[in-house]
Amino acid sequence: MALNNYVGVAGINLVAALLSIPVIAAGIWLSTQVDSACVQLLKWPLIGLGVAVLAVGVAGFVGAFWRLPWLLLAYLVGMLLLVVALACLAVFVFVVTAGGASSGHAVPSRAFLEYDLEDFSGWLRGRVADDGRWEQIKTCLAATPVCSDVNHTYGASAQDFFSAHITPLQSGCCKPPTRCGYTFVTPIFWISPISASADPDCASWTNDQSQLCYSCSSCKAALLQDLRKQWRRADLILLVATVLLLAVYAFGCFAFRTAKTDELFRRYRQGHT
Template sequence: MALSNNVIGAINFVAMLLSIPVIGAGIWLATEPDNSCVKILQWPVIILGMLILKVALAGFVGGFWRIPWLLIFYLIAMLILIILLACLTVFIYMVTVRGSGHLAPSRAYLEYRLDDFSGWLRRRVHSSYKWDRIRGCLSSSNTCAELNQSYHMAQDFFNAHISPLQSGCCKPPTECGYTFVNPTYWISPINIAADMDCLKWNNDQNQLCYNCDSCKAGLLANLKREWRRADVILLITLIALICVYLIGCCAFRNAKTEDLFRRYKQGYT
């Protein structure tokens, strides 16, 4: 029985370690400028990782110190958390399955349209109240200012692989026909009626295209890219956690069986 308890404790220690990638994914999302402005996914991921850590710790203590009720709590609570993690992983995949960039003539970077993304994501940036807060956060970052430091010639900028957020927020749409002065300063549009965003462009460095739908689309494209990376981490952790949980269930059952045989032998003798 003691050996089985030690095995259960060791298995739960592995479960504790598996909480680290989940917490780390949430912290990484929180440090990304766009995610820190939107504040949608990082806290659910961090909280779920912390819960996995606490429940695994309870199982670890219950296994090494032979506390049956803690082990039962671990089995029930961890099953619930595994289901929640699976739901979160599937949800992230579903809301990010749509939305991709479009090639612009003579440009290496892609441009983005808001209608290409899932309705759930669009609602996160649709209302003016939500977007005013997000826009203020984005405009206070160095996202666009970095372009001016990196690209001085028009052709260098056109050949650059800039981020979706920079493509959508820091420059006007290509179809408007603006003339390049620097990455965040454009003049003399040719086709101002090509897109409503053509009218929203402003050379004021605090305005730029932060009011444009292309900026919202670029933000969602950035979120999609980062959420997909986090989702891969969550998926791998989920698979490992399921394996650890099943091994723990088998070890717990074997421990109970050994205990029953031990009691039977004691009663028989």
């Protein structure tokens, strides 16, 4: 293969390696979000696949730059498998975050929204709402400043709180559901109504600052809402990176085949001179 052909293929492989950066960055970004940090389902697949794409892309660059056809062939096979894996992950994330009420349910005289578990896919609910998993997630959430932040920001009056556009987590985990009829004192301290409710979420609420509504179904649903929003953003990055990587890979295959054809033609001419 001529030197300029090797350099061209090396450049293409370097571009493929660079396309791993947004995939890795999406995984790192998820780890900085409270919800995804407590539910590490998508973070590691993104980072793992991104690192694999980077490693295979660098291997392809090395194989082209130092003229190692066997390493280039390994690159072509490995990158194809990774592109398929990335595409499958992108489709999977889209499917499990699709459907249901994506924006929550409006509450009378409230600016914030509330959420129900039925709004989410069975797969997501199974990975979060299961009692065994939720105990660990609940402990993680309780250690974050999510509820103390809403108390400090909107604790001046009931009207300030009711007109605030709080986050799904703050709506579902830091206060009792509006339907329970609790009386506002602060965003994280409420007076129980005189008549008891059979609603499990209403009975789960407590003014204990380490408990609040972390055991409520509304908290689980709020977490899923945040996860769905974050996963969709990460999935968009994943989808774009996969399409670009597929285009670069196809171009690389074409360049590699062209270069091999040129080399065979050159050897043929040398053998007949």
